[in-house]
Amino acid sequence: MLPVFELLKPASLEEAIEMLSEHPDSMPISGGTNLVVDMRSGKLSPKTLIDISQLGELCCIHEREGILEIGAGVRIADFLEDPMIARDVPILAEMARSFANTLIRNRATVGGNLVNAAPCSDTAPALLVLDAEVDLQSMVGTRRMPLAEFLVGAFQTRRQANEILTGVRLPIPPKEVRTAFEKMGLRKISCMAKVDVAVSVHVGEDGGVTNARVAVGAASAAALRVVPAEDALVGSSLCAETIGRAANLAAEAAEPRAGSEYKRQVVRGMARRLLTSLAEGGRA
Amino acid sequence: MREIRLNVNGRAHELRVSANMTLLTALRDLGYTDVKNGCEIGECGACAVLLNRRVVNSCMVLAAQADGATVVTNAGLGTMKDPHPIQEAFADAGAVQCGFCTPGMVISTKALLDRNPDPTEEEIRDALSGNLCRCTGYGQIVSAVQLAAERLKRSISSPASPRCGDGHEPAPAEPLRVSGEVPRGGEGE
Numbered sequence: 105m106l107p108v109f110e111l112l113k114p115a116s117l118e119e120a121i122e123m124l125s126e127h128p129d130s131m132p133i134s135g136g137t138n139l140v141v142d143m144r145s146g147k148l149s150p151k152t153l154i155d156i157s158q159l160g161e162l163c164c165i166h167e168r169e170g171i172l173e174i175g176a177g178v179r180i181a182d183f184l185e186d187p188m189i190a191r192d193v194p195i196l197a198e199m200a201r202s203f204a205n206t207l208i209r210n211r212a213t214v215g216g217n218l219v220n221a222a223p224c225s226d227t228a229p230a231l232l233v234l235d236a237e238v239d240l241q242s243m244v245g246t247r248r249m250p251l252a253e254f255l256v257g258a259f260q261t262r263r264q265a266n267e268i269l270t271g272v273r274l275p276i277p278p279k280e281v282r283t284a285f286e287k288m289g290l291r292k293i294s295c296m297a298k299v300d301v302a303v304s305v306h307v308g309e310d311g312g313v314t315n316a317r318v319a320v321g322a323a324s325a326a327a328l329r330v331v332p333a334e335d336a337l338v339g340s341s342l343c344a345e346t347i348g349r350a351a352n353l354a355a356e357a358a359e360p361r362a363g364s365e366y367k368r369q370v371v372r373g374m375a376r377r378l379l380t381s382l383a384e385g386g387r388a
Numbered sequence: 389m390r391e392i393r394l395n396v397n398g399r400a401h402e403l404r405v406s407a408n409m410t411l412l413t414a415l416r417d418l419g420y421t422d423v424k425n426g427c428e429i430g431e432c433g434a435c436a437v438l439l440n441r442r443v444v445n446s447c448m449v450l451a452a453q454a455d456g457a458t459v460v461t462n463a464g465l466g467t468m469k470d471p472h473p474i475q476e477a478f479a480d481a482g483a484v485q486c487g488f489c490t491p492g493m494v495i496s497t498k499a500l501l502d503r504n505p506d507p508t509e510e511e512i513r514d515a516l517s518g519n520l521c522r523c524t525g526y527g528q529i530v531s532a533v534q535l536a537a538e539r540l541k542r543s544i545s546s547p548a549s550p551r552c553g554d555g556h557e558p559a560p561a562e563p564l565r566v567s568g569e570v571p572r573g574g575e576g577e
Contacts, residue, residue, distance in 0.1 A: 106408035109407055110407055111390070111408075111452050113455075133450070133453075136448045136449060137445075137448050140448045140449075140450070141448070144429060145429075153407070153450075155452070204518070205514075205517040205518030206499070206500075206515055206517070207433055207436055207518035207519075208445070208518060210439075210442040210444050211444050211445070211448060293514055294517035
């Protein structure tokens with residue numbers, strides 16, 4: 105049995121934001137794949153839930169002047185079906201394929217996954233290499249910040265209690281940008297990440313890397329971008345030596361909990377493998 | 389309490405639900421006890437239903453969130469007298485032991501075959517990865533999905549032919565055994 109709470113069903117985002125500020129100890133709910141479980145276990149016990157699962161304004165993916173805007177209520181399963189995602193940011197489809205299982209993907213939302221901020225979030229590292237920003241809205245106004253800044257620690261974000269994360273936006277990468285995502289868990293499918301690695305490189309006409317992103321998930325309190333590894337890649341030709349150096353830097357940046365030091369080696373191996381596949385032009 | 393409407397297996401219901409009631413509880417209270425209450429934390433898939441044609445764990449959906457929705461459960465696909473080809477394939481392939489996971493497995497199979505009528509084994513295992521079986525292992529269940537896919541494809545390509553279970557379908561690649569009760573007598577091996 106779930107604890108007792110009040111459920112409100114706003115008709116619009118505006119109304120939802122009003123409700124959130126009027127009701128102390130309230131939380132938005134959409135797919136419920138984290139929240140319902142956490143309420144059942146007693147980890148969370150909000151007095152009021154505000155159902156934002158049916159707000160159409162949160163459920164769209166669209167492009168505006170080279171920026172892809174993904175509503176917070178977009179479900180992980182949508183990443184597998186949306187043609188714009190497949191064409192412009194296939195790394196999000198790649199991430200979605202490894203995200204939990206079909207039953208969960210059909211309910212879990214990108215906003216919920218980011219706000220929950222589990223260290224093993226799969227959306228976070230994939231979105232970090234895309235330079236994603238998040239939009240937060242409250243009665244006071246709207247705030248926009250890089251995802252890297254939004255994620256503070258394990259289950260901690262910069263979201264205030266009166267704010268709703270309304271969406272994620274990211275610049276659509278140029279066609280030459282190659283990306284890859286890999287997840288390591290205890291099983292091949294339907295599992296939580298032990299380590300996620302996401303990479304993105306832009307290789308110029310002369311074969312040199314002009315821009316790079318490396319992100320690691322589940323190996324620190326929050327998913328993180330590894331800027332030193334990115335810097336090592338830029339200007340290089342993605343040779344084995346550079347890839348090895350970047351992979352080492354990614355492993356050094358990871359901060360696994362005591363007892364999980366093995367994750368550093370996993371990060372190193374996965375980063376090397378993914379970057380090598382990009383060097384070979386593999387997974388574009 | 390809140391009044392909600394649900395269409396379940398083609399039947400319209402109006403019911404009063406409390407905020408903390410899940411769709412799983414609401415369905416079972418309405419008598420749809422083919423929807424099983426397994427783990428209640430979205431791990432096992434025994435409570436899987438189609439919610440507006442998407443397969444979900446009904447234990448993670450608040451009943452009030454499903455107001456106005458169309459729900460299909462295993463019992464909505466077919467009956468003992470007139471089973472759905474998927475249900476028949478599960479029986480014929482011996483994919484049922486204790487049966488607790490079966491309604492969820494059948495619903496996940498329905499969701500898969502609706503979108504992908506010709507799945508590979510890997511796609512089948514992926515689609516069923518949210519449904520746990522603690523008895524048989526997954527070999528027979530995968531065979532059942534393959535058998536169902538084959539029969540459904542055939543019934544679409546030649547609509548005039550009789551529905552599956554008429555004894556004309558080729559034997560599955562591996563020998564199959566049926567344990568337990570078969571929905572229609574005399575069809576198992």
